[in-house]
Amino acid sequence: MTAPDGRWPMPDPAEVLDEPAVRAPSLQTAPIVIQHPEAWEGVPTHYCPGCGHGLIHRLVANALDELGIRERTIGVAGVGCAILIYNYLDVDFQELPHGRAPAGATGIKRVRPESVVFTYQGDGDLAAIGTAEIVHAAARSENITVIYVNNCVYGMTGGQMAPTTLIGQRSETSPQGRDAALQGHPIKVSEMLATLDGAVYLERVSVTHPENVKVAYRAVRKAFQYQLEGKGFSLVEFLSPCPTNWGMKPLDAMRWIDETVSRYYPLGVIKDQEPVHLAHLVEQPPTAFREDYMHGFRYETVTHATEDELGRPTRRPHPFGRRGGRWVSVDGLDYEPTDHDEPEEAEASPESDTAGAGRADGEGAGDADPAGRPEDA
16 A cells, blocks of 8 residues: 555555554563652652752652661651651651650650651751750660751741851841841751760761762661661751742752851761760669668779878778779678778877877976976976
């Protein structure tokens, strides 16, 4: 057959029907290049264009999938833009009042220690009303993971000044820019928590370009890995853009993080070490005093001698450690003080006894001879 205009031949319809159909490769047979993680619900988010929350959600979901812990993960979300995170991550979630996510996560982890527990909080939630909760969770080295999103502003409520708002940055409640003399200085949460012995792993990352996203993913994965190993408290701080409340285009918001925000909040590992156990010197904390001895332990000064009630030097250990020392174990609970524990008495000499007697006799005592007789007698 030929076309009506005779320019090219047309196949016979009967021949076409007899031949097997040739179709493009289906999605089932084509190689998979990229797909959303199983921990991701695969639904559109409610976040503003250019917001960093969606990308951070994706990194958390990827980490849960790669570590194979999605089925036993429990998330805890506070109040903020990410309050609807349970719609996007396919894990169990608990909603807590503003700032209380670390307290709720502590309870969940202690009741169900086999679970992987993380909180997802913004800077208004964590660094303002939740400051006490995050500080004490880190001090106790709770074995949880905290995803902390810092966009330097209250996002959900309309762009008010947050504890992390930069000096000079304008907001709804600081229209002239944040003034340190009036509103104080921004809080560097990661550096503050780094002073606590219970905080094990703290890192600040951003999502401004692909290389930073790769670093951020490794940090999230490491934080969850530390929880699986039982190391203690970990927190990953994200510098995240908020174009809507910053009054910027998304690209400008990313650039502002790289050029301005990260200068005050520098990226990198803030702390990465084993937790410090402050009570490791005392195997059993004492509950009662028996002189200087506590349930098989006694305090032994290391650098200084002590004094008795009269101010005389003695080798007796100080009971409360005000001079610096350590607890050492003794045999048995009924430890008897040795001779060196008692205050050392100064040895009396004949000269000192005579001088003391003379002083006690009054002014004329100095004229007496050693036998106590007057010279004229």
